[in-house]
Amino acid sequence: MSTVDLTAKIPNNVDLGQDKRLLRALEQWQPNYLGWWREMGPTDFQGKDCWLRTATSVDAEGWAHFDYVKMPDYRWGIFLADPLPDRRIGFGDAMGEAIWPVVPGEHRNTLRRLIVTQGDTEPASVEQQRMLGHSAPSLYDLRNLFQVNVEEGRHLWAMVYLLHSHFGRDGREEAEELLLRRSGNPDKPRILGAFNEPIDNWLDFFMFTMFTDRDGKYQLLALAESGFDPLSRTCRFMLTEEAHHMFVGESGIERVVERTAELMKLDRNGDARAQGGIDLKALQKFLNLWFALSLDLFGGEVSSNAASYFAAGLKGRAKEETYPDHQALGQTYRLPVPQDGALTEEDVPLRNAMNEVLRDEYVEDCQRGVDRWNKRLEEAGLGDRLRLPSKRFYRHIGIYTEMPFDPEGKLLTREAWEAGRNGWLPTAEDRAFVRTLMQPVREPGKIANWIARPARGIKGLPFEYEYVRLD
Numbered sequence: 001m002s003t004v005d006l007t008a009k010i011p012n013n014v015d016l017g018q019d020k021r022l023l024r025a026l027e028q029w030q031p032n033y034l035g036w037w038r039e040m041g042p043t044d045f046q047g048k049d050c051w052l053r054t055a056t057s058v059d060a061e062g063w064a065h066f067d068y069v070k071m072p073d074y075r076w077g078i079f080l081a082d083p084l085p086d087r088r089i090g091f092g093d094a095m096g097e098a099i100w101p102v103v104p105g106e107h108r109n110t111l112r113r114l115i116v117t118q119g120d121t122e123p124a125s126v127e128q129q130r131m132l133g134h135s136a137p138s139l140y141d142l143r144n145l146f147q148v149n150v151e152e153g154r155h156l157w158a159m160v161y162l163l164h165s166h167f168g169r170d171g172r173e174e175a176e177e178l179l180l181r182r183s184g185n186p187d188k189p190r191i192l193g194a195f196n197e198p199i200d201n202w203l204d205f206f207m208f209t210m211f212t213d214r215d216g217k218y219q220l221l222a223l224a225e226s227g228f229d230p231l232s233r234t235c236r237f238m239l240t241e242e243a244h245h246m247f248v249g250e251s252g253i254e255r256v257v258e259r260t261a262e263l264m265k266l267d268r269n270g271d272a273r274a275q276g277g278i279d280l281k282a283l284q285k286f287l288n289l290w291f292a293l294s295l296d297l298f299g300g301e302v303s304s305n306a307a308s309y310f311a312a313g314l315k316g317r318a319k320e321e322t323y324p325d326h327q328a329l330g331q332t333y334r335l336p337v338p339q340d341g342a343l344t345e346e347d348v349p350l351r352n353a354m355n356e357v358l359r360d361e362y363v364e365d366c367q368r369g370v371d372r373w374n375k376r377l378e379e380a381g382l383g384d385r386l387r388l389p390s391k392r393f394y395r396h397i398g399i400y401t402e403m404p405f406d407p408e409g410k411l412l413t414r415e416a417w418e419a420g421r422n423g424w425l426p427t428a429e430d431r432a433f434v435r436t437l438m439q440p441v442r443e444p445g446k447i448a449n450w451i452a453r454p455a456r457g458i459k460g461l462p463f464e465y466e467y468v469r470l471d
């Protein structure tokens with residue numbers, strides 16, 4: 001078990017004190033990070049006590065400590081999962097060879113790019129969500145938002161540590177850039193599309209944590225397979241924290257569904273909106289949007305980059321050990337490819353379809369969550385169901401880009417698609433309506449009308465607990 005230095009200026013389990021140069025570089029980056037946090041982190045709640053968990057160890061038992069903390073005082077640290085004894089590269093051309101404790105020269109640029117792209121999403125989501133504290137439906141939810149935010153900040157630390165410790169001067173420059181890009185800013189946007197979309201209401205937030213954080217989970221699982229061991233170890237620990245973010249999204253929507261079902265039954269016409277709730281139709285549209293945006297994050301269906309990452313041992317499949325074969329040579333992936341206004345099945349070499357393989361794992365995981373939401377509807381005696389749209393619907397990356405597929409995956413004419421659009425994706429009116437519901441509820445134990453209470457509070461505490469002290 002690695003030892004954790006919690007008293008250091010930067011808590012860590014990587015023996016930071018032993019490497020004075022690295023320590024100095026990170027200590028110089030730290031005030032810039034805090035400056036970014038103050039400017040772009042959650043607005044107006046920086047001086048409030050929040051009941052937050054802080055990572056203090058990588059031990060599966062009791063890795064985190066819960067207490068009141070003001071967000072700028074949060075102990076952002078660097079934690080790598082413990083090394084696995086005799087770990088070897090588990091896939092690709094270098095299968096079976098020893099893992100790399102340092103970056104191999106020939107993979108330096110590619111690895112830096114992968115790390116920067118992952119790292120960029122972490123502060124981006126904090127920026128996207130910075131106004132949400134003003135409209136939280138309960139103190140419990142407010143606290144969950146801040147928990148997600150501080151941990152995304154820690155994930156930035158995790159990636160910046162790799163950049164500083166393994167990529168020399170370029171790494172340090174990239175670490176600075178990570179603090180300079182801004183979500184949604186046309187002059188210096190964040191790298192990936194979904195991370196430049198505004199998130200100004202809690203429905204978007206729950207959909208984001210359900211679908212977009214889950215993309216993060218699959219990227220981390222694939223990078224946890226990397227032959228570059230420090231990357232693998234940092235991703236393995238990040239996944240521990242990430243699980244809570246997806247819980248916030250999945251259980252958040254589940255509570256909306258539960259409340260919507262109640263309100264539908266209360267209303268003479270079964271209209272949740274008339275009762276101040278979010279109707280299932282609107283929920284479905286937000287789901288369609290965030291699912292499609294998140295699918296794009298996996299990249300193109302056919303990708304020579306994905307093939308070379310796999311071949312080189314840089315990025316594997318999620319839980320690579322569960323696949324029978326780790327070379328992925330001489331195998332194919334069958335893909336419906338648009339051609340002359342129709343879809344024809346094409347067999348793609350499996351290595352080139354690695355993005356699609358990861359996306360399929362992701363879709364299956366999303367489906368499990370949607371099934372859970374539908375269970376709530378079933379229990380309420382309602383016949384309505386939510387569903388994931390086709391992987392081809394509303395895509396902006398890959399072979400289906402900008403093509404008029406409907407949510408069932410059927411290729412329409414452009415006119416027919418435009419005519420259907422308002423029924424599939426949130427309209428300005430839907431957004432305006434959702435915004436009217438976003439009135440903050442700040443009394444402990446109280447909750448907004450449009451969402452059900454959670455089944456339980458945080459870490460054995462009741463829902464009524466004062467998770468954020470506002471006075």
Ligand SMILES: [Fe+2]
Pocket residue numbers: 122151152155216242
């Ligand atoms: Fe993250």
Ligand SMILES: [Fe+2]
Pocket residue numbers: 152213216242245
């Ligand atoms: Fe996350």
